[in-house]
Amino acid sequence: MLHQAMAKKDPRTVHDALTAAFALPNNTEKVMPTVSIAVALCPMVTVDQRPQWDECFDLIFAKVIELSRNPSLSWFPCDFTLSALSRIIARRQLGTRIDAFETELLSRRPPTTPPFNLTKLSMFYSGLVNMYSRNGLLHRALDVYRSQVPDGAMSIQIMTTAATAMATAKDAAGVRELMESAAKRGFISTPFDSAHLNLALVNASPDGPAAVAALREMLDRGTPPPAGGVARVAGGEGITASAHATYNPHLVSRVLEQCSIERKADLAQLVVNIARSRGIALDDNATHALMALQLHCEDHASALAQYTEFVGTGEVASPRLTSLALEAAAALGKGDIVRQLHADTLAHHRAGRVVISSMYVTAAVKAVLEAIGYDAAVAVYHELVRVGAPTHAAVGHMLEHHRPPGHGPIELAQPTAAGRVGAATLGAGHAGAHPNSLNATEYEVHAQVERLLAADRVSDALRVWRTSITEYGVVPSTNTLAYFVNHFSKQGDVPRMEQMLALGQSLGVAVNPRHLIRSMLVLGYSLGKRFDRVFELWDSMMDRGIAPDCATQALVLDACGFAGDRARLDATVNKILGAAWGGRGINVWTSAVEAYLRLHDVPAALRVATEIVPSRGLKADAKFIGTLVTVEIAENRQLNDPRVLEFVRPHAHLLQRAGHGAYRAVSKAIREHEFASGPTPVDVRKNAV
Numbered sequence: 001m002l003h004q005a006m007a008k009k010d011p012r013t014v015h016d017a018l019t020a021a022f023a024l025p026n027n028t029e030k031v032m033p034t035v036s037i038a039v040a041l042c043p044m045v046t047v048d049q050r051p052q053w054d055e056c057f058d059l060i061f062a063k064v065i066e067l068s069r070n071p072s073l074s075w076f077p078c079d080f081t082l083s084a085l086s087r088i089i090a091r092r093q094l095g096t097r098i099d100a101f102e103t104e105l106l107s108r109r110p111p112t113t114p115p116f117n118l119t120k121l122s123m124f125y126s127g128l129v130n131m132y133s134r135n136g137l138l139h140r141a142l143d144v145y146r147s148q149v150p151d152g153a154m155s156i157q158i159m160t161t162a163a164t165a166m167a168t169a170k171d172a173a174g175v176r177e178l179m180e181s182a183a184k185r186g187f188i189s190t191p192f193d194s195a196h197l198n199l200a201l202v203n204a205s206p207d208g209p210a211a212v213a214a215l216r217e218m219l220d221r222g223t224p225p226p227a228g229g230v231a232r233v234a235g236g237e238g239i240t241a242s243a244h245a246t247y248n249p250h251l252v253s254r255v256l257e258q259c260s261i262e263r264k265a266d267l268a269q270l271v272v273n274i275a276r277s278r279g280i281a282l283d284d285n286a287t288h289a290l291m292a293l294q295l296h297c298e299d300h301a302s303a304l305a306q307y308t309e310f311v312g313t314g315e316v317a318s319p320r321l322t323s324l325a326l327e328a329a330a331a332l333g334k335g336d337i338v339r340q341l342h343a344d345t346l347a348h349h350r351a352g353r354v355v356i357s358s359m360y361v362t363a364a365v366k367a368v369l370e371a372i373g374y375d376a377a378v379a380v381y382h383e384l385v386r387v388g389a390p391t392h393a394a395v396g397h398m399l400e401h402h403r404p405p406g407h408g409p410i411e412l413a414q415p416t417a418a419g420r421v422g423a424a425t426l427g428a429g430h431a432g433a434h435p436n437s438l439n440a441t442e443y444e445v446h447a448q449v450e451r452l453l454a455a456d457r458v459s460d461a462l463r464v465w466r467t468s469i470t471e472y473g474v475v476p477s478t479n480t481l482a483y484f485v486n487h488f489s490k491q492g493d494v495p496r497m498e499q500m501l502a503l504g505q506s507l508g509v510a511v512n513p514r515h516l517i518r519s520m521l522v523l524g525y526s527l528g529k530r531f532d533r534v535f536e537l538w539d540s541m542m543d544r545g546i547a548p549d550c551a552t553q554a555l556v557l558d559a560c561g562f563a564g565d566r567a568r569l570d571a572t573v574n575k576i577l578g579a580a581w582g583g584r585g586i587n588v589w590t591s592a593v594e595a596y597l598r599l600h601d602v603p604a605a606l607r608v609a610t611e612i613v614p615s616r617g618l619k620a621d622a623k624f625i626g627t628l629v630t631v632e633i634a635e636n637r638q639l640n641d642p643r644v645l646e647f648v649r650p651h652a653h654l655l656q657r658a659g660h661g662a663y664r665a666v667s668k669a670i671r672e673h674e675f676a677s678g679p680t681p682v683d684v685r686k687n688a689v
Helices: 002-008 011-022 028-045 052-068 079-091 095-108 118-134 138-148 156-168 172-184 195-204 208-221 249-261 265-277 284-296 300-311 319-331 335-350 358-371 374-386 393-401 440-454 458-470 478-489 494-506 515-527 531-543 550-563 566-578 586-598 602-615 622-630 642-657 663-677
Strands: none
Touching: 011 052, 052 079, 052 095, 079 095, 079 118, 095 118, 118 138, 118 156, 138 156, 156 172, 156 195, 172 195, 195 208, 195 249, 208 249, 208 265, 249 265, 249 284, 265 284, 284 300, 284 319, 300 319, 319 335, 319 358, 335 358, 335 374, 358 374, 358 393, 374 393, 440 458, 440 478, 458 478, 478 494, 478 515, 494 515, 515 531, 515 550, 531 550, 531 566, 550 566, 550 586, 566 586, 566 602, 586 602, 586 622, 602 622, 602 642, 622 642, 622 663, 642 663
């Protein structure tokens, strides 16, 4: 009965079968079902994240403890069973079960004596290290590796698990020492002949340049691939997809992900060049990292081209990757491409080649809404619900927000992917394993902090964050700090914004590498009129090769204008023009026009409008035109300048459509200019109100 229930892979069925089996009167008959189900459950629950599996685990966990304490059985779970339990605690981040695991099982485990069963010992100790490291207890994980593994029982599996813990702690030196030790023990030929250890070294790198240097070292010092090229393991995923330790696409993708996180476009391109020179193909994750960086710079055409190149190799794009392609196509107004992308993903889902996530549902509905229209977006939403795709509550809110007048409310499916995990409350979640990953407790903390800050209850929000750290083991992260920094940056409250930065740094939050924090600081310093700090941040970003997003570029240009710094304005414009990431959005050049007009240089503003904007493949919008004709108008007298009027004339209707207050004055000035200069084939009076 138990094995039949397991075959169905349904947690409720398994739970009922376990309950029935454990109700049998003979304790001896409960031992083997408990052990076999615990072992069989391990690979299943590490993939299927439904919370009902936690209940099944708790049932088994309690029964293992109960049976091990029964004096009539004289039974204790073997290392293989303990390994299965610890791995489940690790993969599901069930940190609240660790104390019971230690007290009830580890403390009573018989001492290990030779001759060793190396297979069981390897699984036991690697499971133990994994359990501690994935639940944020890195010191315990490394203590197991360094002092608890018996002499002669060390294995490459234990070492790779310990290396992962070191990588989480950003201990690159420790990973290197471990790699050398593995080679000396004979587990690998050279320190760079283990794909998992190589990945740990990349993940342990403190920043993008260090990760790139590590990748280069691996490729130079590792064993080269055979003459026939790098083989791909059938059915392999991630680091195991390639049979080679160093010429491994997953290593390249991790380095690119680091470059993308740090917004280092030039460094990312260097990694791409390295991969291509070594014949390493970019996988789905690498393509995702590049596209995310391109979308950050609003280079939508390049992002879409990157996606097309990837699928052109015959690979099936993940829904996560296609979500970025949908965003790029929608931004370009390519409704036909949006339709095709969604149709392809739906076909792959129905064929079982991919599994559509709630993130994809949100991205698809949003893209269709922007590029095609409301009715088409509703149709896509219902289509995804029919194929069983998980839905997010945000999708319903988005559709309701954009519902046109005269359209009745749509029938929404019950959300199956909540905005935060389950109904977790503080104290019931799990300690985080990585400062940039969100688990149940962190989702709840974020929700509470966001609500309190919206009500301007800063002290209460800080208390929630501190409590989550001190009492529930949540790792202090940039994700949480960003809520507080953003709250004060939008107010231009520089002193309190900097106080929050200092608090975050005192808690060990890595502030500098995160573009999210940098963008908030630029906004806060701009609104607080601390232009010197804006320029310091900009110079630091340029020195470190960080590609700022369009909003940051615009804010820095604004600061140049308000600060009256013409030399810096020219230098910033030239820097943006010379960078691949520069000026991909019209708002950047709107800010450049405004800055030049604040310096009363109308010709320079016109050069931006007539030369730079077209060279970037952009078109002026109402905000751009309105800025050109209104900023410092008493000094610049733009509406008396024939060059300005000639440029504005074909765009005047944009002001009318936007209801811009300058439209009447602009229309009048154009008519007067036409009267003074004679007949013209273009007549804007047809747009007059």
